Amino acid sequence: MNRTLIKGLNSKIGETVKLQGWVHRLRKLGKIAFLILREHSGLVQCVVNTREVDIKGLRLESVVEITGTVVKNDENVEILAENIRLISEVKEELPFEINKKDIEVNLDTILNHRVLSLRHQSLNSIFKIQACLTQGFIEFLKVEGFTQIFTPKIVSEGAEGGTELFELKYFEKKAYLAQSPQFYKQMMVGAGYERVFETAHVYRAEKHNTNRHLNEYVSLDLEMGFIEDEKDIMMLETRLLKSMLHKLKNECADELNTLEAKLPEIGEEIPSIPLPEAIKILNNKYGKELDIDIDxxxxxxxxxxxxxxxxxxxxxxxxxxxxxxxxxxxxxxGGLTHSFDLIFRGLEITTGGQRIHNFDMLKKSIESKGLNSEKFSDYLEVFKYGMPPHGGLAIGLERLTAQLIGLGNVREAALFPRDRDRITP
Amino acid sequence: MNRTLIKGLNSKIGETVKLQGWVHRLRKLGKIAFLILREHSGLVQCVVNTREVDIKGLRLESVVEITGTVVKNDENVEILAENIRLISEVKEELPFEINKKDIEVNLDTILNHRVLSLRHQSLNSIFKIQACLTQGFIEFLKVEGFTQIFTPKIVSEGAEGGTELFELKYFEKKAYLAQSPQFYKQMMVGAGYERVFETAHVYRAEKHNTNRHLNEYVSLDLEMGFIEDEKDIMMLETRLLKSMLHKLKNECADELNTLEAKLPEIGEEIPSIPLPEAIKILNNKYGKELDIDIDxxxxxxxxxxxxxxxxxxxxxxxxxxxxxxxxxxxxxxGGLTHSFDLIFRGLEITTGGQRIHNFDMLKKSIESKGLNSEKFSDYLEVFKYGMPPHGGLAIGLERLTAQLIGLGNVREAALFPRDRDRITP
Known part of the structure; x- marks a missing residue:
């Protein structure tokens, strides 16, 4: 008999099915016991024989196979178990309870026992939402004519000026982990693909440990050629986010519900404020003193x-x-740029803008930052041979996920976060 | 006026359009010149004024905007140009020709000038095919109930036993680049996702420089729970590859044609031979002497x-x-395993199999390989708390691409390959 998924039980009333999953809850009432079985498609109550539960040594989180009849009980579907098989045992006491509404341990404990904590319904839902966001990103861009690329993470030079790089021993050479695919995605525009995207990790050796920074995070990157200016990128991002949120609403209703997450609305346009004006507003309205940048x-x-x-x-x-x-x-x-940040619920989730496409201007710009343009010769080459006007953006996937769900710490939206102190599990 | 893409010209006969792209070819015939314009959607011939070409300083690979009328010329569409604007100039002689059928320089020169070489039609097509394969992988697995994951590439321990690891300075700690997402994808099965996949780089510090090895390559990884044995994984891969090839045939016909690539057929089942039997066949039929493994x-x-x-x-x-x-x-x-390799046109493109899911058995297996099981405590934890039977596989994306197209060196199927000697561009 093939395994039936819990989500498919509604159409099998009266039939005998074989289910496989984890023992989520177990309540013994004399001779019978109520066992809630959990697997990736859902939960279902199984009415089982207490003696069999004891003989088989079932505990919370045991992996079991239950064969039984599907019956309707009021609004719900239930299984009258005929046979139970222990597939995989639980050897030790669980370090914390994972079948309650809230997980009542601190973030460090959750992350130390990351895999177990992900069996908890709410924590589990976070990464289904994250997967859905990623796929929304990919699907939208595919329709818009973008090509998915994989650019190297082992690089010889940093893209942002050489600070905050993780250094690597690469045989006899020194190398670094890529801070962003910035140079490579621009190069791929110039290679004739025009529109490219990447969904991959980037690495920042930032020393400070805040609740909005990770040292390894997923960057949803895109870059496109033949734009007028940064507004083309902002319009694309507006449509992209709408599409991603739409998909999330359709495909992750249960997960959003579990997390009590409320999706934002995006109108025809996202409001846009020049930074110098924003700084004035902050000063006038909130008495905040800022110089030329925002904090x-x-x-x-x-x-x-x-x-x-x-x-x-x-x-x-x-x-x-x-x-x-x-x-x-x-x-x-006026010393300003064709660039933008996107702030979502108070946190920057995107940086983007138009890039320089003229070789001489770019070379001068590199030097004006005190950098040696010869070190960037591989990047610069394509700008000598006809580089179209272009621009792009990067969305921090963990930040977007955290803000959508209302998580207080971006680590909660990283499967296995890497920070100043943590490289395990 | 908005930009029209070349692939959309057929439906605009008689209309005035604005095109943007690169000068692919240029042939002057007295007062008029034939300019082939190239962009990511195709090529089109434009009839232009020689004087204007000269005044604007157009050369091969200049980025231009051409406004003109779409006309039908025999079977083809052509543009009668009314206006040309130089968008981005070419400053230097091209290091090699990129508008001929074949690119007549060696692989090293191609890779040293990677971005320019990718403007060549055949080389460009390789990575459109690769993107299509990746998306075929993602789309098939999504339908099969798999969740996309991003697992850390900065790790504290190697998954395959500690050799061939790139070492990294992680603040005060020592870390490594992940050789594979093996541990993490298994852990995510145990975390309750049951079916997970990842499309990401992995890192092998292999010293030997062969035409089938890269030190950084894209691994299409999947792992699934509640299997019977490795045959479930082999059946899934058979369906997966069929689906990916079907998508490629439908969506990349032009690119396959450019590369003269012939797609393989997959029947109901892919033939399967136990390795000991394969070794016997090789001995009997080809006189090849092998011990217990194949080369x-x-x-x-x-x-x-x-x-x-x-x-x-x-x-x-x-x-x-x-x-x-x-x-x-x-x-x-008999000292054998529930594992497999998939050989495609003579090259291994997948390794996979069933994994140990019993804690005690796994601990013993680690120790029997001479490894310290305490170093694997983070990995081992989930096996104490109910781990279902599971298995998975990894497909080397560059190898699959290279074998499909018939490229002699896997570097040709890596955008920016990293090998023993190369970390640029």
Whole structure:
């Protein structure tokens, strides 16, 4: 007999089925016991024989096979078990309970026992939502004519100017882990693919341990050629996010419900504020003193302002100053740039913008940042041979996931987070 | 006026359109010139004014915008240009020609100028095919109930026993680059996702420089729970490959044609030969002396044998000896294992099998390989708390791509290959 998935039981009333999964709950009532069976498609109550439970040594989290009849009990489907087989035993006491509504241990314990903690319904749901977001990203971009690429993570030079790089021994050479696929995705635009995306880890050797930083995180990157300016990228991101949220709503209703997550609405356009103006608003309205850049607290306040004024949970900040942006950023008038950040519920989840496509301008920009342009010769080559105007963006997948669900720490949205102190499990 | 893509011109006969792309070819015939424009969707001939070409300084690979009327010329569509704008100039002589049928430089030159070489039609097609294969993998597994995961590439311990690891300075700690997501994908099965996949780079510090090895390559990994044995994985791979090839045939006909690539057929089942039997066949038929494992030459010969006998370009080799397989491999009778390799056109493109799911057996297996099981405590934890029978596989994306197209060196199927000597561009 083939295994039946729990989600398919509704159409099998009266039939004998074989189920396989974990013992989620177990309540003995004299001769009979109620066993809730859990697998990836759902939960179902099985009415079993207490003696058999004892003989087989079933405990919470034992892996079992239950053969029985599907019956309707009020609104729910239930299994009248005829046979139970222990597939895989539990050898030790669980370090914490995973079948309650809330998991009542701190984040460190959760992460130390990451695999067990992921058996908890809410924590499990986080990564189904994350997978759905990733697939929403891929599917939307495919329709828009983007090509998926895999660019190297072992690199000879940093893309952002050489700080915060993890160093690697590569045979006789010194190498680094890529901070971003920035150079490579631009190069792939110039290689004629025009529109490319990547879903991969990037690495930042940032020393500070905050609840919004990871040293290894998933960057949803895209880059496209033949744009007018950064507004083309912002419009694309607006449509992209709408599409990803739409997919999430359709395919992850149960998971969103489990997590009590409320999806944001995106209107025709996401409000957009030039950074210098945002800084003025923050000063006038909240008495916040900022120079030319915004800080995490400022991002929270500008989100509150925008939410109140425009009813949007997203806001684009634009026109960042050149001195705060990497050397490949396309400059605009007054020392500003054709770049943007996207703030979602008070946290930056995207950085993007138009890039410089003119060779001489790019070379000058590299040097004006105090960098040696000769070290960037591999990157620069394509700019000599006809590089179209282009731009792109990167979405931090864990940050997007955390903000959507309302998690307080981005680590909760990383399967196996890597931070200042943690490289296990 | 919005940009029109070349692939959409057929439905715009008689209309004025704006095209953007690279100058692929240029032939002056007195007052008029024929300019072939190239962009990611195709090529089109534009009839332009020679004087304008000269004034604007157009060269091969210049990025241009051409406005003109779409006309039908015999079977083809053509543009009668009214206006040309130079968008991005070419500053230097191209290092080699990229508009001929074949690219007439050696692989090293191609890779040194990787971005330019990818503008060549055949080389460009390789990575459109690769993207299509990746998406075929993702789409098939999604329908089969698999969850996409991102597992860490910065790890504290190797999965295959500690050799061939790249070492990394991780703040005060020592870390390594992941050789495979093996442990993590198994752990995610045990975390309750049951079916998971990942499309990501893995890292092998192999010192030898062959035409089938890369030090960084894309591994298409999957793992699934509640299997009977390795045959479930082999059946899944058969259906998976069929689905990927079907998608390729439908979506990349032009690219396959450009590369003169012939797709293999897969019948109801892929032939399967136990390794000890394969070794006997190689001895009897080809006089090849092998001990208990097969070598690359043996893989080529067994492919020839299978192709002749069964008409298949794929063959599963099964029952590898335990001493040649990693410690997590499920043992079978006679010192053999429930594992397999898939050979495609003479090259191994997949390793897979059933894994040990019993804690005590796994601990013993680790120790029998001379490893310290305490170093694997993070991996082992989930096996104490109910681990279902499971198995999985990994497909080397560059190898699969190379074999499908008939490339002689796996580097040709890596965008920016990393090998013993190369970490640039």
């Amino acid at each position: 995490p607290e400022g991002e929270k306040l500008i989100y509150e302002h925008v939410k109140k004024e425009y009813g949007s949970e997203f806001v684009f900040l634009t026109h960042y100053p050149m001195e705060k942006r990497p050397m490949y950023t396309m400059p605009a008038d | 690359p030459e043996g893989e080529k010969l067994i492919y020839e044998h299978v192709k002749k006998e069964y008409g298949s370009e794929f063959v599963f080799l099964t029952h590898y000896p335990m001493e040649k397989r990693p410690m997590y491999t499920m043992p079978a009778d």
